[in-house]
Amino acid sequence: MRLLHTSDWHLGQTLHNYDRTYEHQCFLDWLLDTIVAEDVDALLIAGDIFDNTNPSSAAQRQLYGFLQRAKARTPHLQIVVIAGNHDSPGRLEAPGPLLEAHGTVVIGNVVRASDGAVDLERLLVPLRDRSGEIKAWCLGIPFLRPGDVPRVEVEGDAYLNGIAELYRQAFELARSRRAEGQAILAMGHCHMVDGQSSNDSERRIVIGGTEALPASMFAPEIAYAALGHLHLAQRVGKKEHLRYCGSPLPMSFAEVAYHHQVLRIDLEGAVAKEVTPIHVPRAVELLRVPAKPAPLPEVLAALEALELDPELPPACHPYLEVRVLLDGPEPGLRAQVEAAIAGKPVRLAKIEPTRKSVGPAQAADALTLDQLAELKPDDIFRRLWQQRFGEDAPDEQLSAFAELMLSDDKEGA
Numbered sequence: 001m002r003l004l005h006t007s008d009w010h011l012g013q014t015l016h017n018y019d020r021t022y023e024h025q026c027f028l029d030w031l032l033d034t035i036v037a038e039d040v041d042a043l044l045i046a047g048d049i050f051d052n053t054n055p056s057s058a059a060q061r062q063l064y065g066f067l068q069r070a071k072a073r074t075p076h077l078q079i080v081v082i083a084g085n086h087d088s089p090g091r092l093e094a095p096g097p098l099l100e101a102h103g104t105v106v107i108g109n110v111v112r113a114s115d116g117a118v119d120l121e122r123l124l125v126p127l128r129d130r131s132g133e134i135k136a137w138c139l140g141i142p143f144l145r146p147g148d149v150p151r152v153e154v155e156g157d158a159y160l161n162g163i164a165e166l167y168r169q170a171f172e173l174a175r176s177r178r179a180e181g182q183a184i185l186a187m188g189h190c191h192m193v194d195g196q197s198s199n200d201s202e203r204r205i206v207i208g209g210t211e212a213l214p215a216s217m218f219a220p221e222i223a224y225a226a227l228g229h230l231h232l233a234q235r236v237g238k239k240e241h242l243r244y245c246g247s248p249l250p251m252s253f254a255e256v257a258y259h260h261q262v263l264r265i266d267l268e269g270a271v272a273k274e275v276t277p278i279h280v281p282r283a284v285e286l287l288r289v290p291a292k293p294a295p296l297p298e299v300l301a302a303l304e305a306l307e308l309d310p311e312l313p314p315a316c317h318p319y320l321e322v323r324v325l326l327d328g329p330e331p332g333l334r335a336q337v338e339a340a341i342a343g344k345p346v347r348l349a350k351i352e353p354t355r356k357s358v359g360p361a362q363a364a365d366a367l368t369l370d371q372l373a374e375l376k377p378d379d380i381f382r383r384l385w386q387q388r389f390g391e392d393a394p395d396e397q398l399s400a401f402a403e404l405m406l407s408d409d410k411e412g413a
Contacts, residue, residue, distance in 0.1 A: 001129060015319055022283065042127050046187050048086045139170045
């Protein structure tokens with residue numbers, strides 16, 4: 001069988017308030033063409049289909065439109081979807097019966113039987129070839145919360161041990177079902193030990209003091225583990241068959257030079273013979289000007305010299321992050337940046353000011369949580385100003401902040 005592994009679509013996501021529907025649609029169109037061109041038998045989508053638990057109708061139409069077109073163009077295709085931490089398990093599962101009639105299995109929730117035991121049957125998906133013969137068993141494990149996992153009476157973190165036990169139970173069920181030559185696959189949405197995160201683009205998962213899970217929770221007989229949550233494609237524990245495929249779109253400017261991908265897995269009997277990355281084309285570019293923070297005059301000169309294709313349609317205009325090195329406050333910064341790019345086919349997404357290094361005596365002291373709780377808003381404002389600019393906040397800025405706080409109090413009342 002040939003599988004395709006993708007995750008972390010984040011349909012409905014905006015980048016600094018800019019709508020990304022066009023980019024997501026370009027990816028979905030490309031993905032469908034790739035499924036056809038690569039002659040794929042099954043598509044594994046490892047969570048975070050949507051960017052939030054209450055996705056817009058447009059984001060939901062994108063998902064269901066893709067699934068409908070995939071079925072029309074590739075009638076043999078099987079699709080397995082698990083929920084991520086950004087997804088609403090119930091919302092994702094709601095159209096399940098209709099989707100299953102069209103070859104798509106959605107696993108959002110961990111369901112328990114009347115005796116309290118986890119219903120493992122719902123987590124086990126047979127994958128069939130085009131003749132209808134089972135070639136693999138897929139453990140579809142969605143993002144797990146503390147109430148989802150079984151209790152294990154052993155030492156250590158209860159949540160981590162519970163996750164390992166759930167995977168063990170699901171694996172044992174799959175092993176009892178499989179025949180000779182059939183592979184066992186796993187899907188999960190979690191943070192593994194030593195997993196590399198993408199700065200500014202991922203919501204940390206910290207539950208019960210545990211953030212990362214060991215690769216040892218996957219039984220050695222698992223042919224391939226299709227993981228989601230981390231946005232950078234990577235191996236887990238340096239193992240070829242334990243993989244994050246990463247997100248198909250850049251989620252922040254930290255990924256400006258990163259090549260996003262999906263993974264093609266070729267099974268041969270009970271093993272994954274080959275794992276091949278397929279790079280996703282970028283529909284809209286991300287620009288960082290300059291490459292490193294620079295003084296304002298240099299930045300404005302670089303922006304004015306920026307050459308872009310004037311024929312680009314608005315949906316394809318690059319996103320721009322401007323990186324400025326400042327000596328102190330620059331109240332007219334945004335107006336100067338906007339003037340420098342006026343008329344250029346670019347979208348100003350972010351201005352990232354960086355202050356020049358200040359001495360230890362000027363830096364704000366670290367605070368305990370108790371100390372922070374005692375601070376008033378204007379105290380925090382003063383400390384942040386000192387930390388960013390290395391000087392006391394001017395009186396006019398303090399007055400403006402006080403006026404803002406007063407206005408906010410009135411609206412709250």
